[in-house]
Each structure stands twice: as structure tokens, then as C-alpha cells.
Amino acid sequence: MTGRWLWVAGVVCALSLGTAQAQSGAPDGVAAPKTLRYAFRVAETGFDPAKISDLYSRVVTAHLFEPLVTYDHLARPVKLRPLTATELPQPNADYTQWTVRVRPAVYFQDDPAFQGQRRELTAADYVYSLKRFADPKTASPNWTTVEAWKLKGLNALREQALAGVKPFDYDQPLPGLQVLDRYTLRFELEAPMPHFAQELAVDLFGAVAREVIERYGDDSMAHPVGTGPFQLARWRRGSLIVLEKNPSYRERFYDAQPSADDAEGQTLAARFKGRRLPMIDRVEVSILAEDQPRWLSFLGGEQDFIERVPEAYTGIAAPGGLLAPNLARQGMRLHSTLGSDVFLMFFNMEDPVVGGLTAEKVALRRAIGLAMNVAREIQLVRRNQAIPAQGNYPPHTTGYRSGYRSHMSEYNPAKAKALLDTYGYRDVNGDGCREAPDGGPLHLSMATAPEGNQREIDDLFHKDMRRVGLCIPFKIAKWPEQLKAARAGKLQMWMVGYSSALPDASSSASRLASSHAGGNNIARFKHPEADALYAQIRVLPDGPERDVLLDRLRDLANVYMPYKYKGHRFHLDIERPQLQGYRRPVFWQNWWEYVDITPEAARP
Incomplete structure (x- = not known):
């Protein structure tokens, strides 16, 4: 084990040295391009907007x-x-x-x-x-x-x-x-x-x-x-993505308008107002799925920015929610933002074992949800950088209610066992694994991916399920493969997350509409009342009448439980002093054109 970690760290150091040598190779008298460097934690699938979903x-x-x-x-x-x-x-x-x-x-x-x-x-x-x-x-x-x-x-x-x-x-x-x-x-x-x-x-x-x-x-x-500020210059699938400033990009200038009481926003606006966009020349994105190499590459100076500090390192990077003194002394800056996202587990509602709306299938899903100790996952794996989810609407959207509480955040293995017993999921042969109500094997399977901290989450899930007598083997594949299978209805259960792309709650509501089965509705949930509610929600403007319908749809989903909503994440981002102007987007993804790399800020 020690040799493995030393080998990973050695690779990171070698890469850092190679990058530094390459960047210092600009001809005399020619300024090196302003290059933003950071890493994705999950591999890309491609760059055709009509074909991607990740x-x-x-x-x-x-x-x-x-x-x-x-x-x-x-x-x-x-x-x-x-x-x-x-x-x-x-x-x-x-x-x-x-x-x-x-x-x-x-x-x-x-x-x-x-x-x-x-x-x-x-x-x-x-x-x-x-x-x-x-x-x-x-x-x-x-x-x-x-x-x-x-x-x-x-x-x-x-x-x-x-x-x-x-x-x-x-x-x-x-x-x-x-x-x-x-x-x-x-x-x-x-x-x-x-x-x-x-x-x-x-x-x-x-x-x-x-x-x-x-x-x-x-x-x-x-x-x-496209017509955007950058163009693809180089691509090694799952390894490196390089973009350069689009030389034919139109004249466009920094004119962001923060609210009057937003001190940070006002400072950024004053600094960059009138600058032509984009302000940097190049972006280099590495794919580092493992947490340790991504963190070490940032510490070693290979990255200007780390997007979402790995949960395993939040206690080192930001003890007590504040940037660690050793990082602060280097001029780094911490951004902590409650994301407009939900991490969850979905059940394939077309699956013969966990799907369907009958009482015993609802009981099975509810029992699995009650047996999951999400608070422990947030504490141990996510290092308290999340809050429990109570329903389907992410923060910052019109359906989110900060004071609402539901059984989604309840951990109660005793109640889970009682539900399973009541509906016939019993351990007939005494091997510690429950059978189906007809006495046959209970064929359960959880899809998972080897990236990031998923192994820790899987370990907790396995222990939680065995505690109530459910034996659920894992089906392992890369994340893009699992996503493709999930959309095709070929996975029984999977832990995944989604981010809202707009402040309106219709997008989240669509995840419960049968018309979106196989798309936004990855659980393939189909219910007449849910469809009727979604049809009304999408045509009404914001207001009390619409709020009532949004709440009813949320409650209906919590009852039938096609999804176990687990939590909403805080995103911890850290930038080195040479990166200027960063502010985490909420419902959009583009931000590279709004930042600058200052050559006077020395890189390690």
C-alpha cells in the first residue's frame, strides 16, 4: 500500500516538473500565454451539445x-x-x-x-x-x-x-x-x-x-x-483537454452587475469592468479521477485552481470551514458555496424487483432509504460539507423550502426491519440475507463507479444494508458507462447526482414526469397524479398557486420513493493567487472568460 501511494505522488511531482519546464519555454521577448490549469474529477464524454448529458x-x-x-x-x-x-x-x-x-x-x-x-x-x-x-x-x-x-x-x-x-x-x-x-x-x-x-x-x-x-x-x-470565447485545441480522451482563445471571437467586454450590497461582487466588477473577454489565452484540463493525485497536483503547483476539494481533504484544506493557515500564507483563497444540486440514489421503477407502485415494492424502497445512514455519510465521507436533502428540489430553485423536513433524512433501521418483515421480505434460510415475499431469492444490485470517494460511500451502504438483512452486491463500471446504462433502464439502483440548470423548479419537477422517462426522469417514475401536477406546474407563473403544486409533487415523490434524496453539497473551491476573478456559477457552467491569470503572481 505504501509503495502504491508513493508511486502516485512521484508521478504527480514529475508531471509538475514537466509542466513547469514547458511553461518556461516561451521565446525571449514573447509573453507566455495566460493559461488556466485545473483538473476534472470525472472523464468527459465528448463535445456535441445535442449528444452529451454529463x-x-x-x-x-x-x-x-x-x-x-x-x-x-x-x-x-x-x-x-x-x-x-x-x-x-x-x-x-x-x-x-x-x-x-x-x-x-x-x-x-x-x-x-x-x-x-x-x-x-x-x-x-x-x-x-x-x-x-x-x-x-x-x-x-x-x-x-x-x-x-x-x-x-x-x-x-x-x-x-x-x-x-x-x-x-x-x-x-x-x-x-x-x-x-x-x-x-x-x-x-x-x-x-x-x-x-x-x-x-x-x-x-x-x-x-x-x-x-x-x-x-x-x-x-x-x-x-461554436461561436464561444474558446476553441478546442487538443483532446486526449479521458486524459487531457486543451482549449485556446477563439481568435475570431467578437468584441465583448466585462460588464457584470452585482447587487449593491454584494461587497465581493462589487470589488470584482470594479477590477475587471471594461476588460475584453476572454482575459486568458488557454485552458488545460486534466482528468484526475482519484482524489489523492488531484489534491497533490494542486498542492504541487500543477493546478491554478481546485474545483471541489476532495471530501477526504476538506479537514486539511479548510478546518472548521476556514482556509488552512499554510494555504492562506501562500495567498490562496477559499470559496464555499451551497450548490444547486442533489445527490441521491434512484430505483429503476420498471425493474421487477424494486420497481412498481404496489405496497410491497414501496415498502422495500422505503426500507432501503430508512436503513441508509446519510448523516454518517455526510460526516465521515463528505466531511460535513453537505446538508441532508428533504425532497427533490435543489437549493436556489423556486421549489426549495429551507425549513421543510421529511422522512427523507430519517435514519431508522428498526423501522426498516419492521417494514421488510411486514411485507414478507424475511430471512427464510438463516443466512443473514432476506428473501423475496414469494420465498425465492431477492435479486438486488447496486451500480457503482470506481471514481473518487465512491468506495467509502459503498462501504457504508453495504454495512447499512447488512444491518437490516439486505444483501446487495455492487455492479462496477466507469461512470459514463453507468450513465448510459441508467438512461437505457438497465440499472436497478445507482447513486448519482444532478445539478439544476435553471432557477425555475420545472426541471426538477420533470424528473418525476413520465414524459421524461429515460431522460431527466432517470428512475422512470410514472404516476398519473405526478404527470397532472407537472403539466400544471410548467404553465403557471411563480406564485402561491404554483408553490402548492410544487409541494404536492415533492410529497408524492417522497411517498412512492423512486428516489432516495440524500443531500445537497457545499462546494469548496480553492484558487491560487495567480487566478483572479473566480466566482462559482449557480445555474450555468461558463466562467473561464471572466477570470484572469496575473503573471506577477509567481507560480511554485
């Missing part, structure tokens, strides 16, 4: 592709603002029609697909990009999100392709996606959607160019060409 790929694509609108980098509470649009989308009186104008003179980065011509962004590019989510050949994991918008004619176009009536027709005009002129786009929805502008701000809905997709075909994940 967070880490989205961090990259958010800097390559641009949606029509985005969020102010500094505003808290969050505030929408135009990005490639000239102004925020304008609705009609009942929120069924939204019109937006694309800013002229926005250009895609250069690519052979454009045959040497400068390619301007137009309204038609957004129509094409959104149609790709509907095209069955794209197999977009996020189709259910676009489907829920109910853009007039889009779902029917997809159904024709699925039925084999004719291939998906990108050129067919649709009432739901209208190009009024070169720069003007109109969306028409079948039902009111008061929060539609927030949907358009999701980074997945940045524009791609048709010429690029048609040129690269099935290899589109490796050839991202």
Missing part, C-alpha cells in the same frame, strides 16, 4: 457554444441577460409565443467545413440546433427537455421519422421554430411557458453550424465548432 463535458461545451441568453456572472440573486441575442426574448400575453433577435456580426470559429469563408451566426442556426435534439439519429439524451417545450410541429416531425414515414426533415418549416428574417427567431408553444427564457439560457442550447455537423457526422463529439 456535467464535465458541459463545462467544456459551455465555453465553445453560446445560447441566446445567459446569466450575469456576478448577480446574486441570479439575473438573465442576452448573450448572442440583442435583448432578452419577448413573450406575448399568454407566454405561448417568444420572439428574439440574434446579434449581427457574431461568427463561428474558423473550420474547414466553411471552405475558407467567414461564417456568421444566424437565426436559422438556432432552429437547426434545436431540431437536432428531435432527430432520432442524434439520440439526444436531452430530447425530453426540448420535447416538454411543446414547440408546435417539432414532436410530429420526430414521430414521422420514428415511424419511417420519411427521414427527419431539417428543411421543413415548423410553426414552433420560425425564422422571421436572417436574425429574428420566433418560438411558438402549444401551451403557456412563463419561464421559457430560462430554458433558452441552458448551455446545451448553444448554436452549432449545419455544415460542421454534416461534414463530421458521427464524429461530431470530437469536432466542436
